[in-house]
Amino acid sequence: xxxxxxxxxxxxxxxxxxxxxxxxxxxxxxxxxxxxxxxxxxxxxxxxxxxxxxxxxxxxxxxxxxxxxxxxxxxxxxxxxxxxxxxxxxxxxxxxxxxxxxxxxxxxxxxxxxxxxxxxxxxxxxxxxxxxxxxxxxxxxxxxxxxxxxxxxxxxxxxxxxxxxxxxxxxxxxxxxxxxxxxxxxxxxxxxxxxxxxxxxxxxxxxxxxxxxxxxxxxxxxxxxxxxxxxxxxxxxxxxxxxxxxxxxxx
Amino acid sequence: xxxxxxxxxxxxxxxxxxxxxxxxxxxxxxxxxxxxxxxxxxxxxxxxxxxxxxxxxxxxxxxxxxxxxxxxxxxxxxxxxxxxxxxxxxxxxxxxxxxxxxxxxxxxxxxxxxxxxxxxxxxxxxxxxxxxxxxxxxxxxxxxxxxxxxxxxxxxxxxxxxxxxxxxxxxxxxxxxxxxxxxxxxxxxxxxxxxxxxxxxxxxxxxxxxxxxxxxxxxxxxxxxxxxxxxxxxxxxxxxxxxxxxxxxxxxxxxxxxxxxxxxxxxxxxxxxxxxxxxxxxxxxxxxxxx
Numbered sequence: 001x002x003x004x005x006x007x008x009x010x011x012x013x014x015x016x017x018x019x020x021x022x023x024x025x026x027x028x029x030x031x032x033x034x035x036x037x038x039x040x041x042x043x044x045x046x047x048x049x050x051x052x053x054x055x056x057x058x059x060x061x062x063x064x065x066x067x068x069x070x071x072x073x074x075x076x077x078x079x080x081x082x083x084x085x086x087x088x089x090x091x092x093x094x095x096x097x098x099x100x101x102x103x104x105x106x107x108x109x110x111x112x113x114x115x116x117x118x119x120x121x122x123x124x125x126x127x128x129x130x131x132x133x134x135x136x137x138x139x140x141x142x143x144x145x146x147x148x149x150x151x152x153x154x155x156x157x158x159x160x161x162x163x164x165x166x167x168x169x170x171x172x173x174x175x176x177x178x179x180x181x182x183x184x185x186x187x188x189x190x191x192x193x194x195x196x197x198x199x200x201x202x203x204x205x206x207x208x209x210x211x212x213x214x215x216x217x218x219x220x221x222x223x224x225x226x227x228x229x230x231x232x233x234x235x236x237x238x239x240x241x242x243x244x245x246x247x248x249x250x251x
Numbered sequence: 252x253x254x255x256x257x258x259x260x261x262x263x264x265x266x267x268x269x270x271x272x273x274x275x276x277x278x279x280x281x282x283x284x285x286x287x288x289x290x291x292x293x294x295x296x297x298x299x300x301x302x303x304x305x306x307x308x309x310x311x312x313x314x315x316x317x318x319x320x321x322x323x324x325x326x327x328x329x330x331x332x333x334x335x336x337x338x339x340x341x342x343x344x345x346x347x348x349x350x351x352x353x354x355x356x357x358x359x360x361x362x363x364x365x366x367x368x369x370x371x372x373x374x375x376x377x378x379x380x381x382x383x384x385x386x387x388x389x390x391x392x393x394x395x396x397x398x399x400x401x402x403x404x405x406x407x408x409x410x411x412x413x414x415x416x417x418x419x420x421x422x423x424x425x426x427x428x429x430x431x432x433x434x435x436x437x438x439x440x441x442x443x444x445x446x447x448x449x450x451x452x453x454x455x456x457x458x459x460x461x462x463x464x465x466x467x468x469x470x471x472x473x474x475x476x477x478x479x480x481x482x483x484x485x486x487x488x489x490x491x492x493x494x495x496x497x498x499x500x501x502x503x504x505x506x507x508x509x510x511x512x513x514x515x516x517x518x519x520x521x522x523x524x525x526x527x528x529x530x531x532x533x534x535x536x537x538x539x540x541x542x
Contacts, residue, residue, distance in 0.1 A: 017334070053428045079428040086422045090278065091478050100418050104429030109411050136476040152425075 005064075006031035006160045006191035007052055012061030014044070014051050021047045023215045025061070029193055029208075031160075034186045036196045036206035036222075040235050043213040045195040046082065049162040053077060066159065075104060078158030080149050082165050088138045094148045095133040098123055101155030116155075123151040127177055143174030150178060160191045167196065179205055202226065254379040257392050259497050261378045262511050264398035265451040266463050266489030268405050272444050273468035274485045278420050278478075283338065284326065285464040287345035288441065289448040291322040293352025296449060301359055308397045312449055319445020322348060323438060373456030373508040394454050401450035408443050409482065412436065417478055455508040462512035463489060470515075470522035473529045488518050 005028040014022040022044045029035050037045045050056045052063050054070050065073035078101070098120040102112050112120075124130045127147040132140060140148065146166060153161055167175055182192050182205070196202055202209065202222075209225050211217040211234040218230040276285045295318030296311055303310040322344055329340035375394075383393040390396070409416065415436050418426045423433040444464070451460045471484035496511030503510070524531045 050424075055424055055427050074428075074430050077428065079425055081422065081424045085424055087278075087280075090421045091472065091476050091481050092417075092421065093476065096477075097421075100414075100422065100425065103414050103418050103426075103431070106414070108415070111414055 004031050004067075005029060006033075006066060007193070008064045009048075009052065010062040010064075012048075012051060012063065013059045014047055014056055015059045020059075020214065022051065025212075025216050027210055027216050027219045029191065029210070031066070031191050032186065032189050033191060033208040034182055034206050035191070035193045035208040035210065036202050037193060037210050037212055038196055038199070038202055038234070039212035039217075041197070043234075045197075045212055046164050048212060049079075049164060049193065049195060053079060053162060076159040078153040078156035078161040080153045080161070080163040080166055083142065083146050083149060083168070085164075088140075088145060090137065093134050093136055094124065094129060094140065094144075094151075095120055097137060097148050098151045098155050101152035104156065119157075120151070120155050123154040124148070126154060126181065127151045141171070143170040146170045146174055147177065150181060154181075158190070161185065161193065163192065163194045165195050165197070167194075167198065167201070199231070255497065255501070257379040257395065258375055258507060259494055261375060261392065261394045261398060261454050262493030262497060262507075263490040264395065264402050265454055265460070266467065266493045266511070266515070267486040268398065268402040268447045269451060269460065269463035270467040270471070270485035270489035271402075271405050271409055271482055272440065272447055273464035274471060274478075274482050275416055275420060275440055276444065276464060277468040277472055282465045282469075283341050284323065284441070285444055285448070286461045287326065287341045288319045288322050288445050289452065289460045289464070291345040291348035291352075292318045292445055292449050292452070293349050294318060294355055295352075296452075297352050297355035297359070301355070308393065308450075312397075312446060315449030316442055316445045318348060319448065320438060320442055322445075323441035327437075373452065373454050373459060375454040375507045375511075378454055397450050398454070401447050405443055405447060408439070412439065416440065455511065459508045459512040462515050463492075466512075466515035466519045467492060470519040473522045473526040476528070488522075489515065492518055 007029040009025055009027050009029075012022055012025040013020060021042075025044075025048065037048060039045050047056060051058050052065075052070075053074075054063075063070060066076060095117070099112050099116060101123075102116045102119065106112065121130060121133065124133055127150055129144060129147050129151060132144060132148075137145065137148065150163075150166060153163070166178055170178070182194070185192050186207075194206070196205070203226055207222055208220065209222050210219040211225065211230050213234045217234045218225045218227075273282075273285065276282050292315035295314035295316070299310040299314030302314075325344040326337070326340045329335045329343065330337050333340070335343070378392050378394045381393050383390040383396055415426070415431050418429075418431060419433045419436045426433050448460050448464075451463065455463060467489040468481075468485040470488050471481045474484055475481050492515035493511050496514040497507055499505075499514060500507040500510035522530065525533070527533055
């Protein structure tokens with residue numbers, strides 16, 4: 001394990017309609033760790049990982065991925081969006097969704113070939129989903145859909161994975177399968193950053209946390225950071241000074 | 252006899268091109284954007300007529316294509332920057348542009364060979380007699396050439412950008428994170444829709460072209476669980492509507508374009524009730540048999 005920053009965020013501010021959702025966030029996410037981003041609803045957790053990937057316009061600040069700009073390092077990122085962000089009635093099957101993880105590797109006109117199908121099958125297998133490869137995606141349970149998303153991220157073959165609430169609304173078996181996979185990725189030296197809101201499992205799952213509520217409250221190894229005091233600062237009194245300022249500004 | 256074959260061929264080409272692109276509109280839940288574009292191209296066509304003074308298809312396609320993109324751009328901008336709801340932005344944009352077109356056509360109706368009737372309802376029955384003369388040679392109906400070229404362009408576009416279109420439709424966030432611009436493919440698709448709409452409007456009219464964009468694609472959506480099959484099915488259903496529509500029209504001695512659109516509606520209804528997995532009746536029986 002190295003302490004080199006997989007992702008370094010400097011003075012990042014993001015605003016929706018002039019109301020800040022992330023305020024002056026600076027943080028280093030070290031490589032080779034399993035990192036949880038934790039905070040209350042509306043704290044900007046999803047926005048933070050979207051900002052890292054350039055999916056939302058950034059008001060100010062800088063993001064570096066493994067020491068370079070997003071433009072150059074985009075291929076090193078793997079993304080698991082929130083399950084609810086897509087239409088599961090789309091006419092496609094599980095294997096096809098996993099194959100989408102390989103799309104970034106081809107220019108126009110080229111389609112994924114046999115080798116990519118084999119890789120996609122392997123990724124489904126790792127999540128125990130290979131028997132569902134041909135299943136239309138709306139016929140999968142919530143947990144199975146989440147596993148398909150995870151398999152797709154695996155197929156991206158990334159260095160840094162960013163996952164938006166992968167544990168939300170899944171069954172216990174899927175939760176176990178996911179956490180085993182995330183630990184496996186860490187063993188391989190990959191960095192995994194997970195947006196998470198369940199405080200009870202957080203200490204168990206992650207070895208590094210960033211506590212977020214509009215700004216970074218604390219960020220570091222779990223045993224030093226995940227303290228009662230920091231959690232109170234993160235969750236205590238939703239209407240802290242900054243939200244109040246945000247409300248004033250949006251008026 | 253050859254005249255009816257030309258009419259049917261025109262209908263098939265228009266329906267196949269519309270079905271191919273319409274499938275993506277249905278899946279992107281932007282069906283009404285197709286409706287909007289088909290109306291909003293009117294001022295573009297009118298301007299092209301006025302400037303070129305002829306019914307040459309090239310300036311017409313350019314004018315309509317430009318207006319189609321303006322529609323897509325205005326809708327998107329009103330929604331994103333102005334925080335107006337998507338449907339409201341579509342409603343404001345296309346009615347306004349359509350109205351402009353109506354003014355333009357009524358002002359200059361005497362000067363150009365173009366009337367509102369023709370624009371709205373199409374004149375597919377006259378297709379065989381509007382031939383393209385090239386060096387004095389009869390090259391066959393002009394509409395066949397225009398629609399044939401349009402269909403080919405659409406086909407090449409979808410084949411070339413298949414995986415990009417699929418991903419930006421299904422999961423725009425992943426697409427962006429992979430560096431595939433969702434906005435670029437949105438506008439490319441809208442440009443193709445504008446082109447197709449205007450190529451088809453002369454034969455089926457601005458209103459019925461919407462039926463060809465949406466109904467076959469919606470029917471195909473209910474019939475299959477694979478995108479590639481949905482595209483093919485939408486084209487086949489569109490073509491079938493054109494053929495049966497022509498037969499219906501000659502039987503009833505009624506509007507051909509109207510009959511073709513009616514048939515596409517009937518095909519949709521059939522698929523709605525009888526589609527193997529998503530149809531109403533099979534679902535009903537499946538529920539009965541599990542009880």
